[in-house]
Amino acid sequence: MNSSQKPVKGRPKYIVLTGGVGGAKLCQGLARVLEPSQLLFVVNTGDDFTHLGLHISPDVDSLMYALAGLSSRERGWGRDDETWNCLETLKKLGGESWFRLGDRDLALHLKRTADLAAGKTLTQSIASIKKGLRVKNRIVPMSNDPVRTKIDTDEGMLSFQEYFVSRQCQPKVNRVVYQGTWDARMASSVHTFLQSAELRGTIICPSNPVLSIDPILEVEGMRDWLRFPHTPRVAVSPIIGGEAVKGPTAKIFKELGKEVNAIGVAKHYGTLLDGFIYDRRDHYLETRFKGMPLPARSTDTLMQTDADKEALARNVLQFIDDISLENVFGKLEPYDA
């Protein structure tokens, strides 16, 4: 929490859809300007898988480590204060070492796997682990039921981590499928939060739209529920100047025949959105955004420091307020924040 700014106590509330490293950065910014009770982070679990008998939930962990101030600056995933003794020994023993689990990260995985084996839900396990990490924010998986993202590539159908880590996102993507979304139920706290009278808006983080956000939106009923509260839904573009800040978003957009820029991202989400934030370096897109029925605003979205994360969070919240006012008082002109 920024000491110079008093938080708004209790209300308003925001639901935040996130996945991956870019998403976690905006969540850190939001956590710096709002009280934990004002935020619900709903996290992609399409990347989850079982490895060496352990339940891996990378996007949940990236967010927990980021909010705990423990995440690796260099890698983005896993912990900063990591050692690799177990992995090195495993390698010597001829075990699987392509997916790198550090010693400290392993402890988290042992705890989660034991929780699930004892009958806890993923939500309950996250709640207990984040307590140990002293993270006060509310973090829920998009569902407690298994959803698995599969990538249909020119090398055949690959599981998410086979594509992402083992094949380093090299195969050409033809299609992405989200197995299990039909049977997956939203975590119950998402319903409760969406029905809250104090809900002020929904924020879609600058995460990969296809790999991190679509799995959340595809969970049975999620899109309809997100339309229900009639509060602004705002997304932040993960593409700046035709490139993703990190990861394969631009490559996948190109391979799926989408426009590789902020306009392509806005069109991808389509009518789900009430507002869109793109980077000020993409100011050349302003005329095109003005021609679209979607209010768009440009600002600095590159989050390198904690101050950058906080500034973007404040801009997103301001934009949501402005859209809410616009709904009451009429159209606002776009501006550079």
Ligand code: FO1
């Ligand atoms: N990403 C890699 O590129 N290589 C790894 O070996 C790797 C291990 C890993 C272990 C735990 C964890 O929570 C994340 C890990 N990641 C690794 C990141 C992860 O695969 C991706 O960042 C996400 O799935 C995409 O959002």
